[in-house]
Amino acid sequence: MNRQLMCVTCGSTYPLEDLRLRCDCGGLLDVQLDMDSAPSPGTLAATFESRLPSRLLQDLSGVWRYRELVLDLPASDIVTFPEGRTNLYALDPTPLGLSALWAKHEGENPTGSFKDRGMTVAVSWAKHQGARALICASTGNTSASLAAYGARAHLPVFVLIPNGKIAQGKLAQALAYGAHTLQIDGSFDDAMHTVEQITTQHNLTLVNSLNPFRLEGQKTIILDSFFQLGQMLPDWIVVPGGNLGNTSAFGKALTEMKALGLIDRVPRLAVIQAEGASPFARAAQGGFQHFEPMQPETVATAIRIGNPVNYDKAVRAIRFTDGVVTTVTDAEILQAKHDLDRQAIGCEPASAATLAGLRRLTREQVVRRGESALLIITGNLLKDPDTTIALATGRTAELGIEGAASLDACANEPRHVPSDPETIARIIEEELP
Numbered sequence: 001m002n003r004q005l006m007c008v009t010c011g012s013t014y015p016l017e018d019l020r021l022r023c024d025c026g027g028l029l030d031v032q033l034d035m036d037s038a039p040s041p042g043t044l045a046a047t048f049e050s051r052l053p054s055r056l057l058q059d060l061s062g063v064w065r066y067r068e069l070v071l072d073l074p075a076s077d078i079v080t081f082p083e084g085r086t087n088l089y090a091l092d093p094t095p096l097g098l099s100a101l102w103a104k105h106e107g108e109n110p111t112g113s114f115k116d117r118g119m120t121v122a123v124s125w126a127k128h129q130g131a132r133a134l135i136c137a138s139t140g141n142t143s144a145s146l147a148a149y150g151a152r153a154h155l156p157v158f159v160l161i162p163n164g165k166i167a168q169g170k171l172a173q174a175l176a177y178g179a180h181t182l183q184i185d186g187s188f189d190d191a192m193h194t195v196e197q198i199t200t201q202h203n204l205t206l207v208n209s210l211n212p213f214r215l216e217g218q219k220t221i222i223l224d225s226f227f228q229l230g231q232m233l234p235d236w237i238v239v240p241g242g243n244l245g246n247t248s249a250f251g252k253a254l255t256e257m258k259a260l261g262l263i264d265r266v267p268r269l270a271v272i273q274a275e276g277a278s279p280f281a282r283a284a285q286g287g288f289q290h291f292e293p294m295q296p297e298t299v300a301t302a303i304r305i306g307n308p309v310n311y312d313k314a315v316r317a318i319r320f321t322d323g324v325v326t327t328v329t330d331a332e333i334l335q336a337k338h339d340l341d342r343q344a345i346g347c348e349p350a351s352a353a354t355l356a357g358l359r360r361l362t363r364e365q366v367v368r369r370g371e372s373a374l375l376i377i378t379g380n381l382l383k384d385p386d387t388t389i390a391l392a393t394g395r396t397a398e399l400g401i402e403g404a405a406s407l408d409a410c411a412n413e414p415r416h417v418p419s420d421p422e423t424i425a426r427i428i429e430e431e432l433p
Protein backbone atom coordinates (compact mmCIF):
# COMPACT_ATOMS: atom_id res chain seq x y z
CA MET A 1 0.00 0.00 0.00
CA ASN A 2 1.20 3.54 -0.76
CA ARG A 3 2.13 5.75 2.15
CA GLN A 4 3.15 9.33 2.81
CA LEU A 5 3.65 11.61 5.79
CA MET A 6 0.73 13.92 6.54
CA CYS A 7 0.40 16.73 9.06
CA VAL A 8 -2.50 16.27 11.47
CA THR A 9 -2.85 20.05 11.90
CA CYS A 10 -2.67 21.53 8.38
CA GLY A 11 -2.83 18.47 6.10
CA SER A 12 0.49 19.15 4.31
CA THR A 13 2.07 16.01 2.89
CA TYR A 14 5.69 14.89 2.58
CA PRO A 15 7.39 11.82 1.11
CA LEU A 16 7.65 8.93 3.58
CA GLU A 17 11.46 9.08 3.36
CA ASP A 18 11.69 12.71 4.58
CA LEU A 19 13.86 12.91 7.69
CA ARG A 20 11.60 15.26 9.60
CA LEU A 21 9.98 15.10 13.01
CA ARG A 22 7.23 17.62 12.41
CA CYS A 23 5.46 19.52 9.67
CA ASP A 24 6.79 22.97 8.72
CA CYS A 25 3.80 24.35 10.66
CA GLY A 26 4.97 22.49 13.80
CA GLY A 27 2.15 19.92 13.63
CA LEU A 28 2.51 16.20 14.32
CA LEU A 29 2.97 13.84 11.37
CA ASP A 30 1.03 10.70 10.57
CA VAL A 31 2.01 7.87 8.26
CA GLN A 32 -0.99 8.08 5.97
CA LEU A 33 -2.12 4.93 4.14
CA ASP A 34 -3.59 5.19 0.67
CA MET A 35 -6.90 3.44 1.33
CA ASP A 36 -7.69 3.28 -2.40
CA SER A 37 -4.87 0.78 -2.89
CA ALA A 38 -6.02 -1.39 0.06
CA PRO A 39 -7.10 -5.02 -0.42
CA SER A 40 -10.67 -5.99 0.61
CA PRO A 41 -11.23 -6.69 4.33
CA GLY A 42 -11.72 -10.39 3.54
CA THR A 43 -8.39 -10.59 1.71
CA LEU A 44 -6.59 -8.72 4.48
CA ALA A 45 -8.03 -10.93 7.22
CA ALA A 46 -7.24 -14.11 5.25
CA THR A 47 -3.65 -12.91 4.63
CA PHE A 48 -3.08 -12.15 8.32
CA GLU A 49 -4.57 -15.46 9.46
CA SER A 50 -2.62 -17.44 6.82
CA ARG A 51 0.65 -16.35 8.47
CA LEU A 52 -0.14 -18.01 11.82
CA PRO A 53 1.49 -21.40 11.05
CA SER A 54 4.53 -19.82 9.33
CA ARG A 55 8.01 -20.04 10.85
CA LEU A 56 9.36 -16.90 9.15
CA LEU A 57 10.32 -14.29 11.74
CA GLN A 58 8.28 -11.58 10.05
CA ASP A 59 5.20 -13.83 10.23
CA LEU A 60 5.85 -14.93 13.81
CA SER A 61 5.97 -11.28 14.87
CA GLY A 62 2.62 -9.98 16.09
CA VAL A 63 3.58 -6.70 14.43
CA TRP A 64 4.92 -7.68 11.00
CA ARG A 65 2.19 -10.28 10.60
CA TYR A 66 0.00 -7.25 9.83
CA ARG A 67 2.60 -5.60 7.62
CA GLU A 68 0.12 -4.45 4.95
CA LEU A 69 -1.24 -2.06 7.64
CA VAL A 70 2.15 -1.36 9.27
CA LEU A 71 4.95 -0.79 6.74
CA ASP A 72 6.38 -2.43 3.62
CA LEU A 73 10.06 -3.26 4.14
CA PRO A 74 12.41 -5.89 2.72
CA ALA A 75 12.67 -8.77 5.25
CA SER A 76 16.44 -8.15 5.51
CA ASP A 77 15.79 -4.70 7.04
CA ILE A 78 13.36 -5.91 9.67
CA VAL A 79 14.78 -5.84 13.21
CA THR A 80 12.58 -8.23 15.21
CA PHE A 81 12.86 -10.64 18.15
CA PRO A 82 9.93 -11.33 17.23
CA GLU A 83 7.52 -9.34 19.38
CA GLY A 84 3.74 -9.12 19.80
CA ARG A 85 1.40 -12.12 19.87
CA THR A 86 0.96 -11.47 23.58
CA ASN A 87 -1.69 -13.37 25.49
CA LEU A 88 -5.20 -12.10 26.02
CA TYR A 89 -6.63 -13.29 29.34
CA ALA A 90 -10.29 -13.61 30.26
CA LEU A 91 -10.95 -12.09 33.71
CA ASP A 92 -14.07 -12.42 35.86
CA PRO A 93 -16.44 -9.68 34.63
CA THR A 94 -19.09 -10.14 37.36
CA PRO A 95 -17.68 -7.87 40.13
CA LEU A 96 -17.94 -4.96 37.70
CA GLY A 97 -21.30 -6.03 36.25
CA LEU A 98 -19.80 -6.46 32.79
CA SER A 99 -20.62 -9.14 30.24
CA ALA A 100 -16.94 -9.81 29.47
CA LEU A 101 -13.57 -8.53 30.62
CA TRP A 102 -10.19 -9.24 29.04
CA ALA A 103 -6.61 -8.21 29.71
CA LYS A 104 -4.10 -8.08 26.88
CA HIS A 105 -0.68 -8.49 28.46
CA GLU A 106 1.79 -6.35 26.57
CA GLY A 107 4.25 -7.02 29.39
CA GLU A 108 4.85 -10.34 27.64
CA ASN A 109 6.81 -8.63 24.86
CA PRO A 110 10.57 -9.35 24.58
CA THR A 111 11.65 -6.40 26.76
CA GLY A 112 8.52 -6.52 28.93
CA SER A 113 6.43 -3.68 27.54
CA PHE A 114 4.28 -2.64 24.57
CA LYS A 115 7.11 -0.38 23.40
CA ASP A 116 8.60 -3.30 21.47
CA ARG A 117 5.72 -3.18 18.99
CA GLY A 118 6.55 0.39 18.09
CA MET A 119 10.29 -0.01 18.38
CA THR A 120 10.58 -2.85 15.87
CA VAL A 121 9.04 -0.56 13.26
CA ALA A 122 10.93 2.63 14.17
CA VAL A 123 14.30 0.85 14.36
CA SER A 124 13.72 -1.18 11.17
CA TRP A 125 12.81 2.00 9.31
CA ALA A 126 15.85 3.82 10.77
CA LYS A 127 18.10 0.97 9.65
CA HIS A 128 16.52 1.03 6.19
CA GLN A 129 17.19 4.78 6.02
CA GLY A 130 20.85 4.34 7.03
CA ALA A 131 20.58 5.97 10.48
CA ARG A 132 23.81 6.97 12.30
CA ALA A 133 22.54 6.67 15.88
CA LEU A 134 19.23 6.33 17.75
CA ILE A 135 17.99 8.47 20.63
CA CYS A 136 14.99 8.76 22.94
CA ALA A 137 13.77 10.39 26.12
CA SER A 138 12.14 7.92 28.46
CA THR A 139 10.45 7.21 31.76
CA GLY A 140 12.13 3.79 31.38
CA ASN A 141 10.39 1.36 29.08
CA THR A 142 11.18 3.15 25.82
CA SER A 143 14.85 3.23 26.82
CA ALA A 144 14.84 -0.51 27.63
CA SER A 145 13.17 -1.32 24.32
CA LEU A 146 15.37 0.98 22.25
CA ALA A 147 18.50 -0.37 23.95
CA ALA A 148 17.46 -3.89 22.90
CA TYR A 149 16.43 -3.15 19.32
CA GLY A 150 19.44 -0.85 18.80
CA ALA A 151 21.74 -3.65 19.93
CA ARG A 152 20.06 -6.08 17.51
CA ALA A 153 20.42 -3.53 14.69
CA HIS A 154 24.09 -2.81 15.62
CA LEU A 155 23.32 0.88 15.95
CA PRO A 156 24.51 3.17 18.77
CA VAL A 157 21.80 4.13 21.27
CA PHE A 158 21.49 7.21 23.50
CA VAL A 159 18.76 7.40 26.13
CA LEU A 160 17.84 10.39 28.31
CA ILE A 161 16.04 9.53 31.51
CA PRO A 162 14.89 11.55 34.52
CA ASN A 163 17.25 11.32 37.47
CA GLY A 164 16.11 8.90 40.18
CA LYS A 165 12.54 8.44 38.92
CA ILE A 166 13.07 5.35 36.82
CA ALA A 167 12.09 1.85 37.93
CA GLN A 168 15.09 -0.41 38.53
CA GLY A 169 14.15 -3.15 36.05
CA LYS A 170 14.06 -0.65 33.19
CA LEU A 171 17.36 0.98 34.10
CA ALA A 172 18.94 -2.47 34.39
CA GLN A 173 17.85 -3.30 30.84
CA ALA A 174 19.12 -0.06 29.29
CA LEU A 175 22.51 -0.47 30.97
CA ALA A 176 22.83 -4.20 30.28
CA TYR A 177 21.99 -3.86 26.59
CA GLY A 178 24.72 -1.24 26.27
CA ALA A 179 22.79 2.02 25.75
CA HIS A 180 24.62 5.28 26.47
CA THR A 181 22.45 6.27 29.43
CA LEU A 182 22.20 9.95 30.35
CA GLN A 183 20.32 10.73 33.56
CA ILE A 184 19.32 14.38 33.39
CA ASP A 185 18.58 16.79 36.22
CA GLY A 186 14.99 17.19 35.17
CA SER A 187 11.75 15.44 34.34
CA PHE A 188 10.75 13.26 31.41
CA ASP A 189 9.21 16.35 29.79
CA ASP A 190 12.57 18.16 30.00
CA ALA A 191 14.31 15.14 28.46
CA MET A 192 11.73 14.98 25.66
CA HIS A 193 12.19 18.66 24.89
CA THR A 194 15.98 18.24 24.78
CA VAL A 195 16.03 15.25 22.43
CA GLU A 196 13.63 16.95 20.05
CA GLN A 197 15.91 19.99 19.94
CA ILE A 198 19.14 18.13 19.17
CA THR A 199 17.94 15.28 16.95
CA THR A 200 17.77 16.86 13.51
CA GLN A 201 20.81 19.12 13.87
CA HIS A 202 23.02 16.25 14.94
CA ASN A 203 21.72 13.71 12.47
CA LEU A 204 20.25 11.42 15.12
CA THR A 205 17.08 9.38 14.76
CA LEU A 206 14.50 10.05 17.46
CA VAL A 207 12.34 7.04 18.30
CA ASN A 208 9.92 8.44 20.86
CA SER A 209 6.27 8.15 19.88
CA LEU A 210 6.69 11.55 18.16
CA ASN A 211 8.20 9.31 15.46
CA PRO A 212 5.09 8.28 13.48
CA PHE A 213 6.57 4.88 12.59
CA ARG A 214 6.41 3.91 16.29
CA LEU A 215 2.65 4.38 16.26
CA GLU A 216 2.25 2.23 13.16
CA GLY A 217 3.68 -0.66 15.19
CA GLN A 218 1.56 0.07 18.26
CA LYS A 219 -1.61 -0.10 16.15
CA THR A 220 -1.11 -3.87 16.14
CA ILE A 221 -2.19 -4.12 19.81
CA ILE A 222 -5.68 -3.50 18.45
CA LEU A 223 -5.26 -5.77 15.41
CA ASP A 224 -3.89 -8.60 17.56
CA SER A 225 -6.80 -8.24 20.01
CA PHE A 226 -9.32 -8.20 17.16
CA PHE A 227 -8.05 -11.50 15.74
CA GLN A 228 -7.60 -13.13 19.17
CA LEU A 229 -11.24 -12.34 19.96
CA GLY A 230 -12.41 -13.99 16.73
CA GLN A 231 -12.60 -10.80 14.66
CA MET A 232 -14.50 -8.63 17.08
CA LEU A 233 -13.69 -5.90 19.59
CA PRO A 234 -15.38 -5.13 22.93
CA ASP A 235 -17.41 -2.04 23.79
CA TRP A 236 -14.49 -0.42 25.63
CA ILE A 237 -10.71 -0.42 25.28
CA VAL A 238 -9.01 0.85 28.44
CA VAL A 239 -5.45 2.18 28.28
CA PRO A 240 -3.16 4.21 30.55
CA GLY A 241 -2.23 7.64 29.19
CA GLY A 242 1.22 9.20 29.56
CA ASN A 243 2.82 10.60 26.42
CA LEU A 244 -0.41 9.47 24.67
CA GLY A 245 1.30 7.38 21.99
CA ASN A 246 -0.95 4.36 22.53
CA THR A 247 -4.07 6.50 22.67
CA SER A 248 -3.08 8.02 19.31
CA ALA A 249 -2.10 4.68 17.78
CA PHE A 250 -5.34 3.02 18.92
CA GLY A 251 -7.40 5.86 17.45
CA LYS A 252 -5.56 5.51 14.15
CA ALA A 253 -5.94 1.72 14.12
CA LEU A 254 -9.69 1.98 14.72
CA THR A 255 -10.09 4.72 12.10
CA GLU A 256 -8.30 2.59 9.52
CA MET A 257 -10.08 -0.64 10.47
CA LYS A 258 -13.42 1.14 10.05
CA ALA A 259 -12.41 2.66 6.70
CA LEU A 260 -11.14 -0.72 5.48
CA GLY A 261 -14.35 -2.46 6.51
CA LEU A 262 -12.71 -4.75 9.10
CA ILE A 263 -15.09 -3.38 11.77
CA ASP A 264 -18.55 -1.75 11.55
CA ARG A 265 -18.77 -0.46 15.10
CA VAL A 266 -15.98 1.50 16.77
CA PRO A 267 -15.19 0.62 20.42
CA ARG A 268 -14.88 3.54 22.84
CA LEU A 269 -11.44 4.39 24.21
CA ALA A 270 -11.09 5.02 27.94
CA VAL A 271 -7.79 6.72 28.73
CA ILE A 272 -6.73 6.57 32.38
CA GLN A 273 -4.26 9.00 33.91
CA ALA A 274 -2.81 9.18 37.41
CA GLU A 275 -4.37 12.08 39.28
CA GLY A 276 -0.96 13.68 39.82
CA ALA A 277 -0.08 13.48 36.11
CA SER A 278 -3.35 14.24 34.39
CA PRO A 279 -2.99 17.14 31.93
CA PHE A 280 -4.99 15.25 29.28
CA ALA A 281 -7.87 14.50 31.66
CA ARG A 282 -8.00 18.16 32.69
CA ALA A 283 -8.11 19.27 29.07
CA ALA A 284 -10.86 16.70 28.36
CA GLN A 285 -13.00 18.19 31.14
CA GLY A 286 -12.97 21.48 29.27
CA GLY A 287 -13.86 19.85 25.95
CA PHE A 288 -10.21 20.18 24.80
CA GLN A 289 -10.60 23.95 24.44
CA HIS A 290 -7.50 24.57 26.48
CA PHE A 291 -4.34 22.62 27.39
CA GLU A 292 -2.14 23.32 30.39
CA PRO A 293 1.02 21.28 31.10
CA MET A 294 1.59 20.30 34.75
CA GLN A 295 4.40 19.19 37.11
CA PRO A 296 3.69 15.45 37.31
CA GLU A 297 3.95 13.20 40.37
CA THR A 298 2.73 9.61 40.71
CA VAL A 299 3.81 6.18 41.92
CA ALA A 300 3.27 5.04 38.33
CA THR A 301 6.61 6.45 37.12
CA ALA A 302 6.00 5.22 33.54
CA ILE A 303 3.23 7.81 33.16
CA ARG A 304 4.82 10.59 35.22
CA ILE A 305 4.39 13.00 32.31
CA GLY A 306 3.07 16.57 32.39
CA ASN A 307 3.30 17.64 28.74
CA PRO A 308 2.41 14.76 26.39
CA VAL A 309 3.80 15.20 22.87
CA ASN A 310 0.96 13.35 21.14
CA TYR A 311 -1.76 15.59 22.54
CA ASP A 312 -3.30 16.59 19.17
CA LYS A 313 -3.46 13.02 17.89
CA ALA A 314 -4.91 11.82 21.19
CA VAL A 315 -7.70 14.44 21.06
CA ARG A 316 -8.51 13.17 17.57
CA ALA A 317 -8.63 9.59 18.90
CA ILE A 318 -11.01 10.52 21.74
CA ARG A 319 -13.29 12.39 19.35
CA PHE A 320 -13.33 9.60 16.76
CA THR A 321 -14.11 6.88 19.30
CA ASP A 322 -16.47 8.92 21.50
CA GLY A 323 -13.90 8.17 24.16
CA VAL A 324 -13.48 9.32 27.75
CA VAL A 325 -10.50 10.38 29.86
CA THR A 326 -10.48 9.91 33.62
CA THR A 327 -8.11 9.89 36.58
CA VAL A 328 -7.31 7.54 39.45
CA THR A 329 -5.40 8.07 42.69
CA ASP A 330 -2.11 6.35 43.44
CA ALA A 331 -3.85 4.33 46.17
CA GLU A 332 -6.42 3.11 43.61
CA ILE A 333 -3.59 2.19 41.23
CA LEU A 334 -1.88 0.14 43.96
CA GLN A 335 -5.14 -1.58 44.93
CA ALA A 336 -5.69 -2.57 41.27
CA LYS A 337 -2.08 -3.70 40.94
CA HIS A 338 -2.47 -5.85 44.03
CA ASP A 339 -5.61 -7.45 42.59
CA LEU A 340 -4.03 -8.10 39.17
CA ASP A 341 -0.83 -9.40 40.77
CA ARG A 342 -2.79 -11.90 42.87
CA GLN A 343 -4.43 -13.23 39.69
CA ALA A 344 -0.90 -13.77 38.34
CA ILE A 345 -1.55 -11.29 35.57
CA GLY A 346 0.96 -9.06 37.32
CA CYS A 347 2.02 -5.69 36.02
CA GLU A 348 3.79 -2.45 36.78
CA PRO A 349 1.80 0.36 38.43
CA ALA A 350 1.00 2.32 35.23
CA SER A 351 -0.69 -0.74 33.73
CA ALA A 352 -2.87 -1.23 36.80
CA ALA A 353 -4.31 2.24 36.21
CA THR A 354 -6.51 0.51 33.60
CA LEU A 355 -8.38 -1.64 36.13
CA ALA A 356 -8.54 1.24 38.62
CA GLY A 357 -9.98 3.47 35.89
CA LEU A 358 -12.50 0.87 34.75
CA ARG A 359 -13.67 0.53 38.36
CA ARG A 360 -14.24 4.27 38.54
CA LEU A 361 -16.04 4.35 35.18
CA THR A 362 -18.39 1.51 36.13
CA ARG A 363 -19.09 3.20 39.50
CA GLU A 364 -19.98 6.38 37.66
CA GLN A 365 -22.04 4.36 35.12
CA VAL A 366 -20.06 5.74 32.21
CA VAL A 367 -19.31 2.10 31.43
CA ARG A 368 -22.71 0.47 31.79
CA ARG A 369 -23.81 -2.90 33.13
CA GLY A 370 -23.62 -5.64 30.52
CA GLU A 371 -20.95 -3.93 28.43
CA SER A 372 -17.60 -5.56 27.63
CA ALA A 373 -14.08 -4.18 28.12
CA LEU A 374 -10.46 -4.89 27.26
CA LEU A 375 -7.66 -3.70 29.56
CA ILE A 376 -4.28 -3.02 27.94
CA ILE A 377 -1.66 -4.18 30.43
CA THR A 378 1.31 -2.17 29.23
CA GLY A 379 4.26 -3.40 31.30
CA ASN A 380 5.62 -6.40 33.16
CA LEU A 381 5.57 -6.78 36.97
CA LEU A 382 9.37 -7.20 37.08
CA LYS A 383 9.90 -3.72 35.65
CA ASP A 384 9.31 -2.15 39.07
CA PRO A 385 10.49 -4.62 41.72
CA ASP A 386 10.73 -1.97 44.47
CA THR A 387 7.05 -1.00 44.29
CA THR A 388 6.00 -4.61 43.81
CA ILE A 389 7.86 -5.83 46.91
CA ALA A 390 6.72 -2.88 49.05
CA LEU A 391 3.12 -3.59 48.05
CA ALA A 392 3.31 -7.38 48.43
CA THR A 393 5.00 -7.25 51.84
CA GLY A 394 2.73 -4.64 53.36
CA ARG A 395 5.28 -1.81 53.41
CA THR A 396 3.32 0.75 51.48
CA ALA A 397 4.49 3.41 53.95
CA GLU A 398 7.81 3.26 52.07
CA LEU A 399 5.95 4.50 49.00
CA GLY A 400 4.52 7.50 50.85
CA ILE A 401 1.06 7.20 49.34
CA GLU A 402 -2.01 8.45 51.15
CA GLY A 403 -4.68 5.80 51.58
CA ALA A 404 -2.46 2.88 50.61
CA ALA A 405 -1.98 1.55 54.17
CA SER A 406 -5.23 -0.44 53.96
CA LEU A 407 -3.44 -2.73 51.50
CA ASP A 408 -0.90 -3.73 54.12
CA ALA A 409 -3.43 -6.17 55.58
CA CYS A 410 -2.66 -8.50 52.66
CA ALA A 411 1.07 -8.59 53.43
CA ASN A 412 2.86 -11.64 52.09
CA GLU A 413 6.26 -11.50 53.75
CA PRO A 414 8.92 -14.19 53.48
CA ARG A 415 9.36 -16.14 56.75
CA HIS A 416 12.83 -17.00 57.98
CA VAL A 417 12.87 -20.69 58.87
CA PRO A 418 15.54 -23.27 59.70
CA SER A 419 16.61 -25.59 56.89
CA ASP A 420 15.03 -28.57 58.55
CA PRO A 421 12.54 -30.86 56.76
CA GLU A 422 10.36 -31.48 59.83
CA THR A 423 9.90 -27.82 60.66
CA ILE A 424 9.20 -26.94 57.04
CA ALA A 425 6.67 -29.74 56.67
CA ARG A 426 4.94 -28.58 59.88
CA ILE A 427 4.76 -24.97 58.60
CA ILE A 428 3.29 -26.14 55.29
CA GLU A 429 0.57 -28.06 57.12
CA GLU A 430 -0.11 -25.02 59.33
CA GLU A 431 -0.35 -22.63 56.42
CA LEU A 432 -2.51 -24.78 54.15
CA PRO A 433 -6.18 -23.78 54.36
Ligand code: F0G
Pocket (backbone or CB within 6 Å): 113, 115, 137, 138, 139, 140, 141, 142, 143, 209, 240, 241, 242, 243, 244, 245, 246, 247, 302, 303, 348, 350, 351, 378, 379
Ligand atom coordinates in the same frame (compact mmCIF):
# COMPACT_ATOMS: atom_id res chain seq x y z
N1 F0G B 1 2.41 2.14 30.49
C1 F0G B 1 3.72 1.94 30.52
C2 F0G B 1 4.22 0.72 31.20
C3 F0G B 1 4.60 2.87 29.90
O1 F0G B 1 5.91 2.66 29.94
C4 F0G B 1 4.07 4.02 29.29
C5 F0G B 1 4.93 5.01 28.68
C6 F0G B 1 2.68 4.17 29.30
C7 F0G B 1 1.88 3.22 29.90
C8 F0G B 1 2.03 5.34 28.67
O2 F0G B 1 1.95 5.17 27.29
O3 F0G B 1 3.06 7.24 26.52
O4 F0G B 1 1.73 5.81 24.98
O5 F0G B 1 0.60 7.15 26.74
N2 F0G B 1 6.17 5.03 28.80
C9 F0G B 1 7.07 5.93 28.06
C10 F0G B 1 8.51 5.56 28.26
C11 F0G B 1 6.76 7.36 28.18
O6 F0G B 1 9.40 6.41 28.12
O7 F0G B 1 8.79 4.40 28.52
P1 F0G B 1 1.81 6.42 26.31
